[in-house]
Amino acid sequence: MGDGNVKVLGAWASPFLMRVRVALHLKSVEYENIEENLLEAKSELLLKSNPVHKKIPVLIHGDNPVCESLIIVQYIDEVWSTKTSILPSDPYERANSRFWAAYVDDKFFPALRMVLVGTTEEAQKAAMAEVLEGVVLLEEAFKKLSKGKAFFGGDSVGFVDLAAGSLLAWIKVIEKFTETKLLSEAKTPSLVAWADCFSTHAAVKDVFPDVDKLADFGMKLRAKLLKAAAATTN
C-alpha cells in the first residue's frame, strides 16, 4: 500500500493529532491532513471512522481507520518499520516507554486539562498541584530513559517524546493563563532543555501550534465545555 493512501482526521489544536503527524513526519510518510472543527458538529467521516469514541485523531490507511493516538503511533511504527524506530527494540525499554506514555495520557493530561476547565477554584488548584508533581516525575523519567541524550527516545524522538512533547504548547498556554511556570530551570532543568530540542526538531516545528492562537482557542474551548457542564448539572 503506497504512502499516498494515508489520511489523517484531526484538529490543529489537538495534542493527540500532533503525535500522529510528527510520527508520520519521522517516517517521511506523505498524508492528507483533514481538519475537523472541534467547536462545531462532528463530520460524517469522523463518525463513520471512529464510531465507538467519535474522537479525533483517526488515521485512515487505504480503507482502514485506526483510532487512539498512541495506538496510531504504534501502527505507524510497525507499518513503516524500516525507517527510524519510534519504540525501542528492547522489550524492557519498550515497556518503560509504554508506561510513561500511558502515564501522560492517564494521569498527567487529565490534570493539565482540569487546570484549564475545572469548574471550581478548588478543583483547579488540586489539578495544578498534580501537574507540578507530574513534571517532577517526568523529569526523573527523562533522566532514566534518555541516558544523557536529547530525547526520551535517546538520540531520536521516541514514543514518550511524542506522548509528552505534544502537550508542550498547551503547557505554555496554561503557564500564560495561570502565570505559573510548569517547567523551570530550578525544578525540571532536563525537561526545559528537552522542550527546546523537541519543539525545534525538523519533524515537529511545522506542526507546533502558535501559542497565542492556541490560547485564544483554549478560551473558546473552555467556555464551550463549562457551558456543557452547566447544562448537565442544571
Place this chain on the structure above:
Amino acid sequence: MGDGNVKVLGAWASPFLMRVRVALHLKSVEYENIEENLLEAKSELLLKSNPVHKKIPVLIHGDNPVCESLIIVQYIDEVWSTKTSILPSDPYERANSRFWAAYVDDKFFPALRMVLVGTTEEAQKAAMAEVLEGVVLLEEAFKKLSKGKAFFGGDSVGFVDLAAGSLLAWIKVIEKFTETKLLSEAKTPSLVAWADCFSTHAAVKDVFPDVDKLADFGMKLRAKLLKAAAATTN
C-alpha cells in the same frame, strides 16, 4: 534470563492480575506468585516496584519491574516471542486488538466497577446502561476479530481475550448482585459461547476465581471503598 527469575505481585481477585498469569501460562513461563492483600496496607515490595501508581499487578523479571497489566502482557509477548503469539502479527490487526483492549480498560471496566461501587442508585443505573451498551459493542467486535473462531484472537487466546476475559468472573458477580444478565443468548450469543471457551481454557481455568468467593470479596471491597468515599466527602 531464565524463566525461573519471574515474580508476579498481585491479588487473587484482581482481573488485571489474571491477564498477566494467563499470559505467562500461554507462554509456559514458570513464575512465583506473590499475593498482596488489597484490603490491607501495601507491601514494601509493591511500593518499591511500582512507585508511581502503587498498584498491582507488577511483573518482576530479574531486577526489572514492569507495571500496568496490558503493558506487562505485551512485554511477555515480546520477551517469550517464540511461543504462541498473544498479539497478531499484522499491524492493522494489532491496532484493532489494542483498540478493543483499551476500550475494555478505559470505558467498559470503569462502568462495570461503578455498578458495584457507585455511591448513588442513579450512578449505578447509568453505569449499568453503559455496561449493557458495552457488551453489545464487544459482541460486534468479537464477530469481526474472531473471524468465526472461538476467541477474539482467532484460534488461540489473544490480547482482547485477556483484556475482556479477565472480567468474566466479575461480570458473574455483578449479575448475581444486580439479578441482571449482562451476557445472554438473546443479545450476545457469541460472547456467551466465548465466555465458556475462555473460562475453561487450559491456561485460564486454574486462575479463574470462584464466583461465590469473589462475590464475598466484592462486598468487602465495596464497603471499604464506600467508607473511603464517605471520608473524603465529609
